[in-house]
Amino acid sequence: MSILSASGPAGPAPVEVLATPARAGAVRRLLGNPVAVGALVWLVLIAVLAVLAPLLTSQSPTASKITEALAPVGGDHPLGTDGVGRDVWAQLLYGARTSLVGSLTVVVVALLLGLPAGVLAGYYRGWFDAVASWVASLLMALPAIIVLLVVLAQFGRSTALAMAVFGVIIAPGVFRLVRASVLAVREELFVDAARVAGLSDARIMRRHVLPVVVPPTVIQVSQLLGIAIVIQAGLEFLGLGSANQASWGGMLSDAFQNIYAQPRLLLWPGLAIVLTVTAFGLLGNALRDALGVSGRVPRVRRRGATTPPAVLPADEAAPAPAVDPDALLALGGLRVAYPGPDGTEREVVHGVSLTVRRGEVVGLVGESGSGKSQTAFAVLGLLPPEARTSAATMTFDGADLRGLSPAAMNRLRGRRIGYIPQEPMSNLDPSFTIGSQLTEPMRHHLGLSGAEARTRALALLDRVGIPDPARVFGSYPHQVSGGMAQRVLIAGAVSCDPDLLIADEPTTALDVTVQAEVLDLIRELQAERRLGVLLVTHDFGVVADVCDTVVVMREGRVVESAEAERLFADPQHEYTRMLLGSTLEDTPARGSLPASDLHPEEIAVPLPTAGGNR
Amino acid sequence: MSVPATTTAQPLLTVDQLVVDYPGRGWRQPPVRVLKSISLDIHPGETLGLVGESGSGKTTLGRAILGLAPVTGGEIRLGGQRISNLGKRDRRALSRDVQVVFQDPYTSLNPAMTVGDILTEPLLVTGSSRADAQRRVRDLLDQVRLPADAGTRLAREFSGGQRQRIAIARALTRDPKLVVCDEPVSALDLSTQARVLDLFIEIQERTGVAYLFVTHDLSVVRHISHRVAVMYRGELVETGDAAAVTTAPDHPYTRRLLLAAPVPDPGRQAERRAARHRLAAEQAAVAG
Structure with missing residues (x-):
């Protein structure tokens, strides 16, 4: 069913258009788009012509004078007459009425059925959702044209009836879009908060749910209007429209019969249909752009091999620090800047220097916005393409990383620099098994055969403490827990025997007991292989657990860097002292409630016996 | 409401052998039991810290009290009323x-x-006049230390810590007796976290509101709670005085949890790590 799938859920993605804020901004963006303005001007013109039809022509669109058949342009007939002597200009004007009223009928019927049903099904779920979704699927499975032909054969030729029936057939498209949007917003915490605040369901739907549903629905309505015009013209072309009504489809049909005598007749209705349908389609696209740009469109970060940011040598003659001969990674005067919307550059990292020696764990600590992750990603060459990165020195094992080609950087990543990400789940591809994701880099970087890579991957999985390596090797990412997934990623990071590991908040997403085990693992692997590790974290507990050296960052600058022992014992910078002072570890417990009339038996809770552990 | 920060013998909230099942995924799947007979109570003006790892059911317990999760068995009472x-x-x-x-x-x-x-929405739905509601909003913004003109701005213009202050103000609009706080500081930066926690405490001391404070962080729970309850796999494994539970826990799971939390001090963290390895070995030996 091409008609339905064109407008169905495959259309605008509902979840991305959660962008209800800045509705005014959306209108401004729409009007700033020349294509949208063109489409709007055309549609308004058509609507005005349709409304003012009686003023613009004195001819009747349906009165045929056989004597004036196929009259040429001019005189009483500005566009001539058709095969039975009807005025073409009048037919075009009144046909616009028929088309617009017909497509509005489709949209109104589809909205009346689909919108409330979608909101109710999405919000309440349960039996109504089950029934409504079943009916929607049934309707979508019906061949629309055949249903229309049967209805028209049964009840006689009527454009209005046909369009109303078509509205019913196409309503599932609206229903499913609305339902999906409501399902997404219903999971938002602000809807829960509204419920706890004592708002009635009706009010929650009006204030919190509908504003989210409206933008995608508006976009879809625009597409539906265009589709309705095509369907309607098709029916009229077949002679199934109302007999006593001018229509663009009917004009086409007449023109087709006179295609040899007067081919010009095809031009006007053809142009009207094509331009109007195109205008609706373009308007829908422009609406999607205007409404979808703001808000939470997931940021797509291209990290293809095409344009990773080359790290440029710094402009100024920054005093390059004497490179430690033991240094694995030496970073001096690193700057990262992003182009702003007004053409100026906004610098987020202002000249960061740090050194990671072989066998040393360096903690890069700071609060959100301190530039710590930007620094780590700059070393990996994984910043978004628009980032401008420069450095006075940036060497890895003595080799200059600045100006390195993407291919050369790729050979370094994975092979000699391993990376452990923050979110284990989103860093494993759900459509491949863990085994294939583990072996691929080894085959690529080390040139191992499939069997060799498999043996090595199993050994690695065993090494990172996975109880049943063979089972995990064949599993998909969703089949293992978050802690397991992080172990798999650590196994992947060390699979090609790198010299440097870069870990970006590697335990933030994990439970504390799992975190402790993962930190143990990182520490063991690091000692075993004399790895240099750059560990990005916000947690001073993690720093105290694994780091030898600490670099504290704030607003893109290093405020202090020192050996871990000294930093905790004697922080020099005021900001470090403030951060360490904010940790709650050593604050006294709040103590019990001041009153003394708490009876112990009231708070006694039956302690379940713990499975034989005591 | 001006209940002083003292307790009465009558608990404010009683959770009595609460059971929560979520429907199984898929057709004819058996339901999943998320909470297995949980009993606890909270007194007026008290903070009960609820600690546990992801999947322990601590958030579900909060949601059940809020009426956002289905209650399969047992009862929740507020001031004696179900x-x-x-x-x-x-x-x-x-x-x-x-x-x-x-x-x-x-x-x-x-x-x-x-x-x-x-902030005005919860007031307007209960019939306050707009002028009263706006007066109340100014008062609330002041209480959570936000500028008075914050009311005219969109929530997304504020930083994480400020947004959390707005959320606290919303919770306080109608002088509640109990606020369920579900990990309210774990998305915040360290320095912000400490300030927001102090705001929670200050509000409690002034208004006598009680908190159920759900968190995974033992140091947070220790800072804000009078009593602590520890959850593990849908069961309450330990309840007691905050200082006692967070320094000398009784249950093996709580001990594991405590030793797993790293201390921001390399020397002491090395000791804690050694203690954790010892405990793990002991527990493995007992289990094996």
């Missing part, structure tokens, strides 16, 4: 007494509404 499995109308009436602050200040505030609208 509040579990209430009808919609009764549940709405309860919104005066029981409120919530969620973890994620980015999704718990409607991005399309101004802070003023967010």
Whole structure:
């Protein structure tokens, strides 16, 4: 069913258009788009012509004078007459009425059925959702044209009836879009908060749910209007429209019969249909752009091999620090800047220097916005393409990383620099098994055969403490827990025997007991292989657990860097002292409630016996 | 409400052998039991810290008290009145007494509404006049240390810590007796976290509100709680005085949890790590 799938859920993605804020901004963006303005001007013109039809022509669109058949342009007939002597200009004007009223009928019927049903099904779920979704699927499975032909054969030729029936057939498209949007917003915490605040369901739907549903629905309505015009013209072309009504489809049909005598007749209705349908389609696209740009469109970060940011040598003659001969990674005067919307550059990292020696764990600590992750990603060459990165020195094992080609950087990543990400789940591809994701880099970087890579991957999985390596090797990412997934990623990071590991908040997403085990693992692997590790974290507990050296960052600058022992014992910078002072570890417990009339038996809770552990 | 920060013998909230099942995924799957007979109570003006790892059911317990999770068995009582499995109308009436602050200040505030609208909404639905509601909003913004003009701005214009202050203000609009706080500081930066926690304590000391404070962080729970309850796989494994539970826990799981939390001091962390390895070896030996 091409008609339905064109407008169905495959259309605008509902979840991305959660962008209800800045509705005014959306209108401004729409009007700033020349294509949208063109489409709007055309549609308004058509609507005005349709409304003012009686003023613009004195001819009747349906009165045929056989004597004036196929009259040429001019005189009483500005566009001539058709095969039975009807005025073409009048037919075009009144046909616009028929088309617009017909497509509005489709949209109104589809909205009346689909919108409330979608909101109710999405919000309440349960039996109504089950029934409504079943009916929607049934309707979508019906061949629309055949249903229309049967209805028209049964009840006689009527454009209005046909369009109303078509509205019913196409309503599932609206229903499913609305339902999906409501399902997404219903999971938002602000809807829960509204419920706890004592708002009635009706009010929650009006204030919190509908504003989210409206933008995608508006976009879809625009597409539906265009589709309705095509369907309607098709029916009229077949002679199934109302007999006593001018229509663009009917004009086409007449023109087709006179295609040899007067081919010009095809031009006007053809142009009207094509331009109007195109205008609706373009308007829908422009609406999607205007409404979808703001808000939470997931940021797509291209990290293809095409344009990773080359790290440029710094402009100024920054005093390059004497490179430690033991240094694995030496970073001096690193700057990262992003182009702003007004053409100026906004610098987020202002000249960061740090050194990671072989066998040393360096903690890069700071609060959100301190530039710590930007620094780590700059070393990996994984910043978004628009980032401008420069450095006075940036060497890895003595080799200059600045100006390195993407291919050369790729050979370094994975092979000699391993990376452990923050979110284990989103860093494993759900459509491949863990085994294939583990072996691929080894085959690529080390040139191992499939069997060799498999043996090595199993050994690695065993090494990172996975109880049943063979089972995990064949599993998909969703089949293992978050802690397991992080172990798999650590196994992947060390699979090609790198010299440097870069870990970006590697335990933030994990439970504390799992975190402790993962930190143990990182520490063991690091000692075993004399790895240099750059560990990005916000947690001073993690720093105290694994780091030898600490670099504290704030607003893109290093405020202090020192050996871990000294930093905790004697922080020099005021900001470090403030951060360490904010940790709650050593604050006294709040103590019990001041009153003394708490009876112990009231708070006694039956302690379940713990499975034989005591 | 001006209840002094003292307790009476009568608990404010009683959770009595609460059982929560979630329907199984897929057709004819058996339901999943998320809470297995949980009993606890909270006194007026008290903070009960609820600690556990992901999947332990701590968030579900909070949601059941808020009426957002289905109660399969047992009962929840507020001031002696049953509040579990209430009808919609009764549940709405309860919104005066029981409120919530969620973890994620980015999704718990409607991005399309101004802070003023967010804060007046709970008042307007209960029949306050607009002028009264706006006066109350100014007062609330002052209480949570936000500038008075914050009301005219959209929630998304604020930083994480400020948003959480807005969420706290929303919870306080109608002087609740109990606020369920679901990990309200875990999305915040360290320095912000400490300030927001102090705001929670200050508000409690002034208004006598009680908190159920759900968190995974033992140091947070120790800072804010009078008593602590520890959850593990849908069961309450330990309840007691905050200082006792967070320094000398009784249950093996709580001990594991405590030793797993790293201390921001390399020397002491090395000791704690050694203690954790010893405990793990002991527990493995007992189990094996």
